[in-house]
Amino acid sequence: MNAEINVVSLIDVMMLLLVIFMITAPLMQGGVDVKLPVADAKPLENKSSIVVSIDRNGRIFVDKTLMNYREFRAVFKTMVGPNAARGVTLQADKGADWESVSRVITVIRNAGVINLGIATEQEPPQ
DSSP states (O other), X not given: OOOOOOOHHHHHHHHHHHHHHHHHHHHHOOOXXXXXXXXXXXXXXXXXXXXXXXXXXXXXXXTTEEEOHHXXXXXXXXXXXXXXXXXXXXXXXXXXXXXXXXXXXXHHHXXXXXXXXXXXXXXXXX
């Protein structure tokens, strides 16, 4: 009798799972669909900050959680809490109206956040 384990089928299954994972992983990186404005700015380095997004329709998302302005104004200070020093990254769609963006910035600043980064797309080289 042969006492060896045939691992070829196990390797095949693992390779198939690896291929499936490689195909589906980029699709799982969801988020808020925002077209950022183009600017010549340095990349933001703080990846652990809270992300506040404003889409074209003026809807506000805090780390993928949808809320209206009244809810955002009421709960944002408690959401940031002692983590205000980590900072906030604001992703505003280039089609969003300035009133919505300025109101959100005001709430963020009133919550005690000093480090506010505004996300933009990299300007193409000329």
